[in-house]
Amino acid sequence: MTFAVISALAMLSLAAPSSAQQNATPASPSAPVAQQAPAVSQPPAALPPAAAAPSDAVATPAEREAKLLKAATAELKELSPWTMFKSADVVVKAVMIGLAFASLVTWTIFIAKMLELAVVQRKVRSALAKIADARSLAEAQFALGAKGSVLASFLAAAMREARLSAGISSDAGIKERAASSFAEIVRAEARRVRLGMGLLATIGATSPFVGLFGTVWGIMNSFIGISKSQTTNLAVVAPGIAEALLATAIGLVAAIPAVIIYNHFSRVTKGYLELVNRASGAAGRLLSRDLDRTHVSGGQRSRGAAE
Numbered sequence: 001m002t003f004a005v006i007s008a009l010a011m012l013s014l015a016a017p018s019s020a021q022q023n024a025t026p027a028s029p030s031a032p033v034a035q036q037a038p039a040v041s042q043p044p045a046a047l048p049p050a051a052a053a054p055s056d057a058v059a060t061p062a063e064r065e066a067k068l069l070k071a072a073t074a075e076l077k078e079l080s081p082w083t084m085f086k087s088a089d090v091v092v093k094a095v096m097i098g099l100a101f102a103s104l105v106t107w108t109i110f111i112a113k114m115l116e117l118a119v120v121q122r123k124v125r126s127a128l129a130k131i132a133d134a135r136s137l138a139e140a141q142f143a144l145g146a147k148g149s150v151l152a153s154f155l156a157a158a159m160r161e162a163r164l165s166a167g168i169s170s171d172a173g174i175k176e177r178a179a180s181s182f183a184e185i186v187r188a189e190a191r192r193v194r195l196g197m198g199l200l201a202t203i204g205a206t207s208p209f210v211g212l213f214g215t216v217w218g219i220m221n222s223f224i225g226i227s228k229s230q231t232t233n234l235a236v237v238a239p240g241i242a243e244a245l246l247a248t249a250i251g252l253v254a255a256i257p258a259v260i261i262y263n264h265f266s267r268v269t270k271g272y273l274e275l276v277n278r279a280s281g282a283a284g285r286l287l288s289r290d291l292d293r294t295h296v297s298g299g300q301r302s303r304g305a306a307e
Helices: 002-024 027-040 049-058 060-077 081-086 090-130 137-144 150-164 171-193 197-229 234-306
Strands: none
Touching: 081 234, 090 137, 090 150, 090 171, 090 197, 090 234, 137 150, 137 234, 150 171, 150 234, 171 234, 197 234
16 A cells, blocks of 8 residues: 555656746746737827828818918918008019009199199280280380290290281281291190190009909919819908909009099189180280381381472
8 A cells, every 4th residue: 555655656756847937937928929929009199290191181182271361361361452562473563663653743743844834824814914014015115024934935936937027018917927836836835734644544544443453463373372272262362353453453543543634624724725825816916016016117217208
């Protein structure tokens, strides 16, 4: 029996190492699995930026439109004529600057012509009042003095014609030649006072079309921007359209005053030329009186010599 117990213990001692080896053998392949687990279980936040790019690319159109809308809203809040001018295209800027210069020229002509016509009208009225009681060309020239006016030019032309026609008995020929000289003076005075009127007419006629050209160009650029931004939101394209319409507004600002000022000066110039014609008639009457006195004095001398 003792031998049986000893043999049983020996068998148990031999079976224990084998069972330990069997238990240790499956544990060895599980170690790499445990080592690989942390690499698989890392959070997605540790991925590089390149891995997140596809998700941004998918949301790009919506985000782009949102950004454009936000920028357009901020621009609309700050929209003013000066801001629109600064953000306009080069061609639209050139159109606006040209129209602004044309408007400046219009108002410069207005101020200069107002002063000029006021001065010349006062001179002619004063000269006509001074020679109202004159009996001859010499007396009228003495009454006018050295002050230059268109009436003084008429008197000088009449006296020159009378001097050049001395010894000619035909009064009608002398008056006709004097009237021709008067007509030349009237035409020269009309050309002088109408200086700048043609420029006003040109500005009034062409400024709206120049502004319209700037508007067409700006709207064309706005449509190009719509195609590039791939959005039809009005808030995005509104600033460009507003810049284009500003060119038309400046064209009208330049054209409307030019037309009104041109019509005003046409009426004022017509009134001044009527005064010039009155001065021409006054000089013609004084020449006629001098011619009649010459014939009367010559006839008296002839009768005195005959007696």
